[in-house]
Amino acid sequence: MRPLKMLLILCSFSSLQAPAQQDLQFWYTSPASQWTDALPVGNGRLGAMVFGKYDRERIQLNEESVWAGSKINNNNPKAGEFLPHIRQALFGGSYKTALDLASQYLVGTPPRIRSYQPLGNFFIEYAPGGAPEEYRRSLTLNTGIAKTEFRIGNNRIEQEVYASAPQDVIVVHIHASSPSGLLLYLTRKRDVYEYNAKENLAYFNGQIFDEEDSLRGPGGKHMRLSAAVKILQTDGKPVPHTTDSSAGFKLVDFRNITLLITGATDYNPERLDLDGAVDPFAVCLGKINKASGYSAAVLKKHHIRDHRSFFDRVHFTLGEKDSLNDLPTDKRLARVKSGEKDLGLIVQYYQFGRYLLMGSSRSPGRLPANLQGIWNESYDAPWNADFHTNINLQMNYWPA
Structure with missing residues (x-):
């Protein structure tokens, strides 16, 4: 009797249907006003926080190995x-x-270490601007795609951002219903010695400079880093545009554009140290050029298939009949804070925890998730966003 019971239980689980896409979607009716409200995407090595701004979009970038300091025996x-x-x-x-x-x-x-740092920012300035209507931004957990949609006048803009693990790049695709203009560029607040843009490629090269600090180790020029963006395809007219603090493109008369973004450092995980033989810019070029062999449609198809091969391992429900998916996520959070019940939101946040670990700790990444996973905008992160082995690192991996 016991084997039959177990068989029936297993059959009941195997017959569970996958949740509808809206059951696994955070969505909002306004852009992120602060970093913690932005929507994260990640592939284990690269991470991005998407703000969903309609005038000057900010996509904050991370690469897992961007750290201040140098290897020391402490x-x-x-x-x-x-x-x-x-x-x-x-x-x-x-x-x-x-x-x-x-x-x-x-x-x-010394008793302390230096901090995990951001790779930089990618900005998109839409022209002409104006007050948006029908605004919506969302993150769909089972596809790993952050989407922003809005209309200004008769022009409808749709922007998608995702971090492709198969091709190891961040992909940005923008569609406009009417011919439009853009200014898009890479930047980093400090430690960059070169910004450049030519044809369809823009990039920066830098080297982190650390001040002498008796509590954190020797000063000097340490980690080298690079970031690059390439226009994969567009029907517009891009013109390279470089300033003292940015590299990118001006674009006119576009309806569609697909961008590939990546970053790299001279950290060598095989040596557990910086490696002068590693050229971060050459690494960026290699990854972008390899990804350029695919169309936008194929990149997206490969990304979703790969993402779901991990995400769809777990289907979870608390049996709630009355869905609140038609309410924006911030409204649902406010309801719960006031004492209302929302089992669907609990399910979403359970799956969001899995999503974050997937995005910060998987191949092509080589390092474990740090205190902030992989996402960090600060040059002096809380607790340095380090690997706390007293309990925090273990807690990151409990769900796995």
Whole structure:
């Protein structure tokens, strides 16, 4: 009887239908007003936060290995010698003595590390601007696509952003119902020594400079990094446009454009160190040129198929009959905060947790998810967005 019971249970689970797409979609009727309201996409190595702005769109970029600092041996040489003394003080009730000794001899030298940093930003300025109507931005969890839609006058704009793991690039596709103009460009707040744009490629090259810091290690020029954007296809007329702080294109009379974005550093995971033999810009070119062998439609098809091969491993429901999918996500959150029930939102956030781990810890990435997954806009992130092995790193992977 017991094997039959188990068979029936397994059959009931296998017959569960996949959730409707709207059951797995966060959506809003206004752009993100702050970084934490933007919508994340990631492929394990590259991450982006999409703000969905209709005048000057911001897509904040990350690459998993962009860190300040350099490799150092911070083992405290006196730790072994003083550990018995610290134990003796603790067991003897001399807690202040134990604390003072531990603070001096059990911490690293230097005691802190430097921060995980953003790769940069990609901006899209729409022209002509104006007040939008029929605005909607969304993130569909089972496709990994962040979408922004709005209308200005008779011109309807649709923008899609996703992080392709198969091709290891971030893809931006924009469709306008009427011929339109754009200014689009890459930028980084600091540590960039070259901005350039030519034909259909714009890029920057930089090297992180660290100030001397007795708590965080030696100063100097350390990690080298690059970011690049390529126009894969467009029916518009792009003109390279470079300033002292940006590289990109001006575009007129376009209806469709597909962009490929990537970034790289000189970090070599095989050596666990920076590697002067690695050219970050050459790495960017290699990835973008390889992805350029596919059409926009094929890139999207490959991305969705790959994304769903992971995401669709779990279908989850709490049996809620009355869906609130017609309400924007921020309104649903407000209802729950006021004490209302929304089982569908609980399901969405459960799946969102899986989505974030997928986006920050998978191939083509080589590093584990840090304290912020892979998404960070700060040059001095909270707790450096580091790998806290006391509990936080483990907590990241509990759901897996």
